[in-house]
Amino acid sequence: MIELTKGIIVKKRKKVIVLVCAGLLILITFAAFFNxxxxxxxxxxxxxxxxxxSFRLVLIADLHSHIYxxxxxxxxxxxxxxxxxxxxxxxxxADDKKPLTGVRLLLEGIREISPVYYVTGNHExxxxxxxxxxxxxxxxxxxxxxxxxxxxxxxxxxxxxAGVEDPDIRLFKxxxxxxxxxxxxAFLPLRSxxxxxxxxxxxxxxxDEYKKFDFDLVVSGHSxxxxxxxxxxxxxxxxxxxGWFPRYAGGRYKHGALTHIVSRGTSNPLFIPRVFNPPxxxxxxxxxxx
Ligand SMILES: [Fe+2]
Numbered sequence: 093m094i095e096l097t098k099g100i101i102v103k104k105r106k107k108v109i110v111l112v113c114a115g116l117l118i119l120i121t122f123a124a125f126f127n128x129x130x131x132x133x134x135x136x137x138x139x140x141x142x143x144x145x146s147f148r149l150v151l152i153a154d155l156h157s158h159i160y161x162x163x164x165x166x167x168x169x170x171x172x173x174x175x176x177x178x179x180x181x182x183x184x185x186a187d188d189k190k191p192l193t194g195v196r197l198l199l200e201g202i203r204e205i206s207p208v209y210y211v212t213g214n215h216e217x218x219x220x221x222x223x224x225x226x227x228x229x230x231x232x233x234x235x236x237x238x239x240x241x242x243x244x245x246x247x248x249x250x251x252x253x254a255g256v257e258d259p260d261i262r263l264f265k266x267x268x269x270x271x272x273x274x275x276x277x278a279f280l281p282l283r284s285x286x287x288x289x290x291x292x293x294x295x296x297x298x299x300d301e302y303k304k305f306d307f308d309l310v311v312s313g314h315s316x317x318x319x320x321x322x323x324x325x326x327x328x329x330x331x332x333x334x335g336w337f338p339r340y341a342g343g344r345y346k347h348g349a350l351t352h353i354v355s356r357g358t359s360n361p362l363f364i365p366r367v368f369n370p371p372x373x374x375x376x377x378x379x380x381x382x
Pocket of ligand 1: 183184213214215294314315
């Protein structure tokens, strides 16, 4: 009788373990392949702002003309909810293999929310109609930054937004075109400017170039979060121009006083899955303090 009862208990335990394992597997699979839009938040402290002062940036990279919800409503309302002081579009917002519909819907939706700044990514150059593409952005009131900078005042805070052209601009220039030299001409004068200085630069792996200048914050995209991630173990398996196990797959990186934030991208690709890597909107709060 005792043996029979023990047998029943062991069988029940086995059943519970199998059920728990199956449940965990379902949960992990769901988490791994969840591709809904998420908000990733960063706080950047700076002594350039007084204690109690702050401003908020929304960073969008690598949309690749994807449409979220009816007429881009999901993405636009998520951006609006963040109440940003500026929206930064850091390249590959358009895609060379897709119509511009998703871009136009986004720009129409966000034009009244806050000032919008944009720099090119490689895919916009691959459209082979870069000037028309930039004009499309301008038509929606976007400030297109072509190796130049602009000022924005938020309350009493002075912010400088600079933007560098994607290196694929070289496809359309003379062989002697010096991408790094153009940056130097554009951004060395920043040393005499005051304010919190932000650089929009599509490619994160070129951080050593950006570090030569007087920026407080650099924002990038391009790496798509390394496409496949294993939380706590692998921050991305592969990224364009960085290869396997990319150093700048996504997240926050510190280089002395400079903070570099790399978006994991807002794209939702159909062919290469994003694993543990949902498309994101990065929200950056810059706050006064040390
Ligand atoms: Fe890119």
